[in-house]
Every structure is written in structure tokens, then in C-alpha cells.
Amino acid sequence: MKEEQTLCYSCTNENCFIKKHLHLEQMADYVSKKQQVICKKSDPFIVEGASLQGLYFICKGKAKTVKTGINGREQIVRLTSNGDIIGFRGFGTSKKYLIGAYALEDTVLCNFSNETMLEILKEVPEFTYALMLFYAEELNKSENNIRKIAHMNVRERVIDLLLYIHRKFGQINGLIDIDLSRKEIADFAGTTEEQAIRIISSLKKEALIQTVGKRIGILEVSALRSEIMEHKYF
Structure with a gap:
């Protein structure tokens, strides 16, 4: 797993949650702080139970998030692709990741640290509101899936x-x-x-x-x- 510094303004991924908010003047103070992480296929980039290291946004590639279940068996809980957010479950309420995550192919991720994300949430209300709607939608999906699969x-x-x-x-x-x-x-x-x-x-x-x-x-x-x-x- 390799880390680099890149610029969000040169990114071509229009599906990215960060990219969609680059028009906000306040975002310029924060996007330069992110790190780019390059993962090879099957590489883990989040370990379940590890200390929170912020949120990951997929720039290019695919990944799976997993949760350990009965008898230590991993249950895939989400598949992700370009623009998706990973690591948001537990963010802001927990000090550890509640899921693990692996690259399903060679994948480029953008990582925003806990500190940077909290600064954005406190200082950029439009971003905070959009993220609140994202959480509400994810909760609705989870509840529907539980009822459906049962x-x-x-x-x-x-x-x-x-x-x-x-x-x-x-x-x-x-x-x-x-x-x-x-x-x-x-x-x-x-x-x-x-x-x-x-x-x-x-x-x-x-x-x-x-x-x-x-x-x-x-x-x-x-x-x-x-x-x-x-x-x-x-």
C-alpha cells in the first residue's frame, strides 16, 4: 500500500463526494491535506477494530467492506466503486473502525484524516448537510435490506x-x-x-x-x- 499527495482539483472522478463540493470556497483549506492511497488487488486498507484514521473516498477501483460474524467468519456488508465513501460507520461516535475493507482490484483511494474531516464538518455547513443526507439514505438502505433478506x-x-x-x-x-x-x-x-x-x-x-x-x-x-x-x- 502506497501513499502519495495529489490535488482534488485535477481529479476526473465526478462521482466523488469531495469533488462535488469543491465549488465551495472553504473546501480549498482542507483538500490539500488529504493523502492518496494506492492498493493492489486483495490489499486490506482498513482493519476491523483498528483505530480510526478518517474516511476513504474511492478515486478509482473497487473494494469490499466486511464485518466479522459468528465463528469469526467475515460477512461482506458492502461493495464499493468510484466515488463511494468507506469507513463512515462509527465515524464521529467510535474510536475504532467497525468494518474491514479490501481492494477487489488495483484501487486508488483518497484519505481524509479524522481531524480534517471534523474541521470540514464544523466549518462547511453545506458539506455537513449533504453528509447528513448520505447517512440518512444509508440507514434507510440498511433497514430495507434487513427486512427484505429476513x-x-x-x-x-x-x-x-x-x-x-x-x-x-x-x-x-x-x-x-x-x-x-x-x-x-x-x-x-x-x-x-x-x-x-x-x-x-x-x-x-x-x-x-x-x-x-x-x-x-x-x-x-x-x-x-x-x-x-x-x-x-x-
């Missing part, structure tokens, strides 16, 4: 995950643009690797999806949506 069987959970990564990352040449192992799919869907493999195989035989190595492509989006429609997919 009523889904294993097949529906795997389908829900496939549709989620299809929406978030899109498809290139008929394949979803993210590499996830079958174990990672199982961890995110809350099932075993063996069950995930069986369900993916079944969906492939039904001509609903296709696979090339780790990559999965959805062939029949509407058919998969209809299977979980009662759980309010939309």
Missing part, C-alpha cells in the same frame, strides 16, 4: 445479490464488471459457498445467467426481477 430464501438472496451488482457495476461484453469469487458471493448473500455454487449452476442451466471464469453475466434481468418482486425489488 423473508428471502437462499436462491432469492443470491438473485438479489446478482441484480445488485448488475445495477451497481454494469455489464461489459455481457458480463458484470466485477470479479467476485463464489465464496465472496456466498458471504454477501449470507449462505455457504456450496449453496451459492449450486444456485449459480441452476440459474445457468435455466439460461438466466452465463459465466466466464469468476465473471457472471445476466441474460434475463426481467425474469430474475420477477422472482423477487414480492420482496419489493424496486
